[in-house]
Amino acid sequence: MITRLSELFVRTLREDPADAEVPSHRWLVRAGYIRRVAPGIYSWLPLGYKVLRNVERVIRQEMEAIGAQEVHLPALLPREPYEATGRWTEYGPNLFRLQDRRGGDYLLGPTHEEIFALLVKDLYSSYKDLPLSLYQIQTKYRDEARPRAGILRGREFVMKDSYSFDLDDAGLQKSYDLHRDAYVKIFNRLGFSYVIVSAMSGAMGGSRSEEFLAISETGEDTFVRSPGGYAANVEAVRTPAPDPRPLDGLPAAHVEDTPGTPTIETLVAVANERVPRSDRPWTAADTLKNVVVVLRHPDGTREPLVIGLPGDREVDLKRLGAQVEPAEVEPFTEDDFADHPSLVKGYIGPGVLGTESASGLRYLVDPRVSTGTAWVTGADEPGRHVFDLVAGRDFTPDGTIEAAEVRAGDPSPDGSGPLQLARGIEMGHIFQLGRKYAEALGLKVLDENGKLVTVTMGSYGIGVSRAVAAVAENTCDERGLVWPRELAPFDVQVLATGKGTEVLEFATELAGRLDEAGIAVLLDDRKASPGVKFADAEIMGMPTIVVVGRGLADGVVEVRDRRTGVRTDVPVADALGEVLTVVRGRPEFDRPDQL
Amino acid sequence: MITRLSELFVRTLREDPADAEVPSHRWLVRAGYIRRVAPGIYSWLPLGYKVLRNVERVIRQEMEAIGAQEVHLPALLPREPYEATGRWTEYGPNLFRLQDRRGGDYLLGPTHEEIFALLVKDLYSSYKDLPLSLYQIQTKYRDEARPRAGILRGREFVMKDSYSFDLDDAGLQKSYDLHRDAYVKIFNRLGFSYVIVSAMSGAMGGSRSEEFLAISETGEDTFVRSPGGYAANVEAVRTPAPDPRPLDGLPAAHVEDTPGTPTIETLVAVANERVPRSDRPWTAADTLKNVVVVLRHPDGTREPLVIGLPGDREVDLKRLGAQVEPAEVEPFTEDDFADHPSLVKGYIGPGVLGTESASGLRYLVDPRVSTGTAWVTGADEPGRHVFDLVAGRDFTPDGTIEAAEVRAGDPSPDGSGPLQLARGIEMGHIFQLGRKYAEALGLKVLDENGKLVTVTMGSYGIGVSRAVAAVAENTCDERGLVWPRELAPFDVQVLATGKGTEVLEFATELAGRLDEAGIAVLLDDRKASPGVKFADAEIMGMPTIVVVGRGLADGVVEVRDRRTGVRTDVPVADALGEVLTVVRGRPEFDRPDQL
16 A cells, blocks of 8 residues: 555644754654653654654664564563662662552663563573573663653663573573674664763673663763774773882882962962972872762662762762662761761862771772872872872772773773773663572573572663664755665655646556555655755655656656665656665665564 | 574463463463563564554554555653643553653653644644544553553553544544544454444543443453343443423421431331331432542642442442542541541531532532432431432532433343343544544644634544454463464464474474465474473464374374364375465455564
8 A cells, every 4th residue: 555645644844843953852852753751751643653663673674583482571560579679769760650549659661671580580480491581572661860851861762671691600601692692683674873882781780781872972872992903991991900019119108288279280280380290290180189079878878878980080979889789878967077077078089098087088080090190189187298109108098999980092991092982872781690580580500410400591682763863964965864775765756846746647547556566665746846846855764765757748757866865767667666676775674564 | 584493582481470460461472472461551463463563454444445655653752742631640640751851841652643643733734734643652651550461551662653633523423533534444353242332431531432342351441231232331321211200299308317227228218217108118229428538639739529320339439530630539437537527427418518618629419310310318417317308499419410320221222131241352533533633733724714723532442452452351261372374473383293204304394384385384393292282372363273293104184173173185186275275265365574
C-alpha cells in the first residue's frame, strides 16, 4: 500500500522547537517524528515509530544470531528484589517509586538484573542448563535530574537489555565476547561512527565493563584515545602513577609564612617572591591542593572526604562521582568547617589529617602524589605553607582516587603517547557483573559434582530510542534528517511537483509500481508548492527522492540522493528500473517484511 | 535456525500453580509461557512472547488495512490532561499515581484519550486533515482491586488502542464501522468464539459502545442474547418497560397492619393471610422493594439513593455500578439510618420520599414500575404496608434505573422471545466518544466556512495480552494448550524419541529441512523419555507434532494433529512433503517473516 503524505499523520515545522539543544532533537521534532509530552517523555509519531521499529529489527536479528532468546518482563516491579541487592536505596532519586492500592511498594524498572536472576532461578537448577542469554526490548524508566536533548536522554525510553548466565569466569568471558561482537555488528549496521571504551561499572557493580560511544560533539560523555589504541571513558581513565622514588637525601620539610595565599595562584606568586627556588620558579604543579567534599551515602549519612591533587588540576566532579557511586558528592559547607575547626580554609595540608583533631577524615590523593614526591601545601595555619613535604615520608594518605581532570596531551596509561579527548553518546554498555546479583538473590545451580555454585552474570544494554537520536545526530545535515537505508521509514519519497493531472498520475503510478516491487514508498500528493515539497523531503530524510515535475514534459524524472545531493535525470521509461537499482543496489539493503 | 528444546528457556510443570483459577492461567504457567512477578504482573517467556507478537501482527495487519496509523505514546503521563477531563479523580484507586523527583504528579496510562486528543490538536487544524485514525500497541496499567486469572485480568497488560477523529457524527459512525469490521476480522483470525454485545460506556463517556466478548464459562462478564439477535452485556440490558396504563378506575391505596414483615418473604405470607386477594395470591412480584444505598462520588461526597424494584428481584451491584459510574456504590449504614429517621428499615415506601423529612433522597425505580402499575410496599411505619399504591398516581419517582438482576427467560427488549444468559471475556470495546474529550481539551478544527468546530472522537481497544489468555482458554483441552496455527510459537514440534543416534539425526535433518522451507520448527532433542516428550508437546500445544522414533526402523514417522489427536504414519521419504502440506494446506496459513 502506498503511503500518501496528504494522509500521513505528520506536520513539519519551519521553526526550531524552543527547547532543542542538539541537532537530532531539532530535526526529529521539526520533521514530525516525535513530540514532547512532559520533560524527558516523548510520543513517537508514525515516521519516528517506523525508525524505532527498524532499529529494533536490527537488534533482534543480531541478538538471535548469538543465540540470545527474547523474553518480555514487566516494567512495574515489586520492591523486594531491589531491596535484596541494595538498589532500591542506591538508585536514589533516579528511581520512579510508587505504591499500589494496598500500599505495596513498587518501582518502574530502570534495568532488570534482579528480575532476570529470579526468573532463571525459578526455571533452572543445573549446570547443564547453562550458558544462557536472555534479552528483551522494553520501555524503561529513570527519573533523570536533567532530561535533555529530546529522546537522547529521556525519562521514559526503550532499551534492549540482555543478561548472560554462566557457571564460571571463562563462560562469562565467552558470553561477554559474543555480546561484544553482536554489538559491533549492530552499531555497524545502524551506520554511525562509534568507539569502544573502557568504562566504570558504577552502581551496577562487577569487574569489567565497556561502553560503545557514538562519536558526537553534542554527547554528554567525554572519552580519551591514545595513539596506541587505549580508549576509555574519561571517568574510567587510569592516571599513570610515577614509580615510588627513594626518600633518602630529600630536603627536610619546612614551614614558611605565606600571608594572603588561600588560592593556588596567590600561593605560587608569594612562594616565588618569599621562598624562591634556584633552578626554576614554583608553578601550580608543584603545589598539593587539598579539596574537601562530603559524600552523601544512600542511607543518608554524610561523610567528609579530603582529596589531594596537584594544584594545576581541578577536581572533575563526574570522575569523582563515578568513583564514589552510589554515594553522591555534596559541597563541604561553612557549617561543616565549623564542625572541623582543625581544617583551615585555604591552608589545609596533609599534616593535620592524621591528627586527633581531624579524626574520621578520609584522605585520598591523586595517583601523581606518589611516594617520594615533594610538595608545597597548606600548613594548617592561616597564612602558612609547608615546603618540601614528601609523600610517604611526611604524610601517608589513605589511598588514591581518580578525581582529577583529564587533559588532552596527558600521557596515556599504555605509554603510547599523549591522550586525545573527544565527546560521545553512550549507545551501549556491556558489563561482566560477576556474582553480585546471583549471590544477593540466591541464584545457584548444581555443578557436575552435585555441588551448589553461584551463577556468574553479564549485563548488556543498548539504548534503542537513544539510537534513533544518535543516528539522526550523526547523519543529519543543515537541511534536515538523512537516514541510512536500513533505518529509513521509507526507502523512497516520490514528489509530484506541478499542476497538471499528468504529474500526479505518473507519480502515483510510479509509487504504485515501487510498492508492488516491495519498496516502502511515500508519495507527496499534497496540494503544495514544489518548494514546500522539496523542503519537507529534505527535512524528513528518506534516502532517495524522486521528483516528478516539470521534466515530465521532456520525458524525464529526477532521482536525488538525499545524502550526497547528487541529482540524476532519468528517462520516464527507465524510472522504475533506475529507482529499483538505486534502492536494491545498496549493499546494506536487507529489509524483511516489517509487519 | 532450528530452535532446540534442549536450549530453549522453558520448563514445563507437572503440577498446577497454586493460584490458578482458570484453565488458560494453569496451562500458560505449566507450559512455560508466562511467570508471575507480582499480583497481576507477569513475565513473558520465549514461547509466550512469540504468541503475543503473533497476536500483535494480526492486529497490525488489520489496523493498517483500514488506514489506521501506528504511533507510540508514553505510558508515564502528566496529571494535567487527565485533570482537565476529570479522569484523574474519576479513576479512583484503579489509577497508578506517582510523583517525580520534583514533586510533579504523574500517572501510568490506563488508556490514552487525553494524550491522543492533545497530539492531534498539536498537529492538525483543518477539516481537510480529517478523518484520522491512530493506534498504538502499548503496555497499560490499571491497579485492579482483584487481579485474577493470570494475564486475563492483569495490572500491567498490553493493549491495542485506537482513536478516530472526525468532523461530524456521520464521520464518526463511519470510523466506528470501519473499526468494528476490522475487529470482526481480527477476532475471526485469532480463532475463538465471540459475540458482539451492546455495552455501557461507563467512565469513558460517549453515546454508543459495543463489546466483543470471547464466549467462556470462566469469563467475568455476563451477557444476554435473544432469539431475534439482540445481544448485550448484562450491565447494558434495557428492561422492556410496560406501556403506561390508565389511572382511572384503579382501587384507592389503603394502609394495612402487617406486623413482623421486614422481608419480602414475610410480607407475602402475612399479606395472603391478612389481606387476601380473591383472584390469586400475592407474590413477591406484586411487592415494591425499596433499597437504599450510598453513592460515593469521585470528589468524596456521599449521596444516598433509593432504588425501587419488584420484590422478586435483587439489585445487581454490577449493573447498578455501571449506571452510577464514576461513583462507587457503598452500603447504607446504621449511621446513615440514624441520619434519616424518616426511613423505617424494612418498611420503606415511596410515600415518604417526596416529603420534607426525607428531602435530598433521590428515588429511582426499575422500568417495570411504570405509570399505572399498583404495588404492595412499605408504609414508612414499622409493621405496616400500603396496598394498591399506584405509580404515577400515588407517587412519582425521580426516574428509572437499570439496577435489577437480569434472569434467563426475561423478555428481550427486541420482543423476539426470552433472553438467554452466558458468560464471556471482554476482548474488545469500541466507543463512540463524541466530543467529551475534544471539548475538555480544546481539540477544534476550522470547517469549510472557516468556523472552529469541535472534533468528534471514537475510541477502540483490544486486550492484546488478554487475547493470548482468551485464545488459550478457548482452545485448550485436558492435556494442555492447543494453538491455532496463526498464533502458535512454532508450526511444528519434532520429537526425537528413541535411543539410537539415527533417530536424533533424522529428526534434526527433518527439522532443518522444514526450517529451510520457512516453517517455524521446535526440535525436542533432549535426553528425556518418550513419555516426557509426548506430554510436553501436548502441554506446549504446537499445532503439528512429528514423532521420529520407533517407527523409523520400519521407515515411518508419525504426524499428529494436536487439536484433533489424529495420528498418521508417513513413510520417511514423504515426511517433509506431508508436513509441508499439513502446515501450508491450512487456509489460515499466512505467516510473514516474524522479525
